[in-house]
Amino acid sequence: MVTARLRTVEDAARAISSMQVRGAPLIGVTAAYGMALAMRADASDANLAAAYAGLIKTRPTAVNLRWALEQMRSLLEPLPEPRRLKAAYARAAELAEEDVTTNLAIGENGLELLRAALEKKKPGEPLRIMTHCNAGRIATVDWGTATAPIYLAQAQGLPVHVWVSETRPRNQGSALTAWELGERGVPLTVISDNAAGHLLQRGLVDLIIVGAARVTARGDVANKIGTYMKALAARAHDVPFYVAFPETTIDWTLQDGVAEIPIEQRDPREVTHAVGALGKTGSGEVRITPEGAAARNDAFDVTPARYITGFITERGVCRASASELKRLFGRRRR
């Protein structure tokens, strides 16, 4: 593991756009610290605006980025310049801490679901959970969203097994989720993205939990490309499909996710190449297409609310609908 030191707002923006940091919640916290770094360099109104503008354009789909930046801007703008730096660091640290407690609450709420699902199985049989991409502790400050209930179940000695979907083109499943679950001793098996439908058809999956990059007010979910086909396959086999996320992932301004959520287009090179460990200690990439082959790289897809069994949030578990989201979050909506 490599620790990257971010010294400037440009470092923070680059870390987000190059996906050194990724995962909606961690992007938000990194952007908040990016604003603090900007204030360290120059706490003027002009630089505040420039930092916001530089950070907001780094990733278009995850909405936590915008949320965190707006938190910072509305805090800092009214303050006199000399007070901005300290306030910025304090708020960024607060957001980081909030992320931990939020994810722990998501974990506790999801744990109840896992317990209930386990009760339907024969004693001793593990609950077989499928996930996609990485909505884990390395996509957040700690615990993760989709993984938080799994870590809590593991800590309580409940038998779980996780199907980890590779998640091409960037392999967040095989590289990151497999790493972080394995490091904590959670039993797991890596599969190709292509195998998800087959395992569901064969009755080898009890439930699916994924994270989210953006959730609309009516419950449509943008998440890592490939999520949608898993939801379709889960529906075809009546396997529950849950999405775990904090309030900061909800975009209350949008309704129709397919029509309204911007889908990030990334470098086709991520599709034409595969990155991994090469030799004993190095890393490298192989080209998996003929030279010069055209490729397209949509980084996210949208799963309409009707394919989602439920949401796991820090405020509780609910169905994927406008009324249920409003019920859970209505009163404290910021």
Place this chain on the structure above:
Amino acid sequence: MVTARLRTVEDAARAISSMQVRGAPLIGVTAAYGMALAMRADASDANLAAAYAGLIKTRPTAVNLRWALEQMRSLLEPLPEPRRLKAAYARAAELAEEDVTTNLAIGENGLELLRAALEKKKPGEPLRIMTHCNAGRIATVDWGTATAPIYLAQAQGLPVHVWVSETRPRNQGSALTAWELGERGVPLTVISDNAAGHLLQRGLVDLIIVGAARVTARGDVANKIGTYMKALAARAHDVPFYVAFPETTIDWTLQDGVAEIPIEQRDPREVTHAVGALGKTGSGEVRITPEGAAARNDAFDVTPARYITGFITERGVCRASASELKRLFGRRRR
């Protein structure tokens, strides 16, 4: 490109099991030549039986293998030993030639479908065809099955564009289909397997054509892992989903594909690693999971007939049902 010279039946068996040759029709023809190679070494009954036994176990899912081997065995067994070698080569050559004419007929029948689909589009707009894995001329002796209509359309100047799905874990799409279509100048774009549902949802796909490893009498289709989720996503968006195959891919002894077709389990290393071009001229592999991570590698999945719009065969196009298959193939069933 490398030409492998197969000198013995063991070479042929190894070429099939290691997937130097792959694709249901080409596996069949290779196995037939494998029987001829065995007769060259030793035309005894014992060696005939040994060659059959050694070849039949190389790949469990594609049924063309069994079909070709049974063709050869039933031809060779009644013959006196001295006549077996010549007869074996002659029949293997016949099977290879039949494969070409069969695929050309599949292409012509499929071409009518493509023409009809093109007529529904604005003049000049290309027909956007999605495929999976490689059911192309390098999976057959020539033309391919799923690709045959595309090559014919291209030859006639019809505007087509192909979405080539990577097809992890062995990348037959990105490595083979992209290569063979590109070499003939067919416009294509490579996508991650995960992106298929998203493109279908966005209306960017006019139809899907895939090949098959085995088709049951009632029309369930085993094909490369990932095919099933594409069929589910095509259904969700009312996009026609066609399967192209010759009669030799039909297993008349089976009905329920999910319950009855054996699914090959391959080396988990194919999932934990990705193979491709490395450096200027070499090839290599990267490990995309943590060291020692468990992986599972189902090589095929089964798409039930109800998700399939139609079959494209050398005898014509039909719905995916027992009665329609019987109608097309009933009278000449061997």
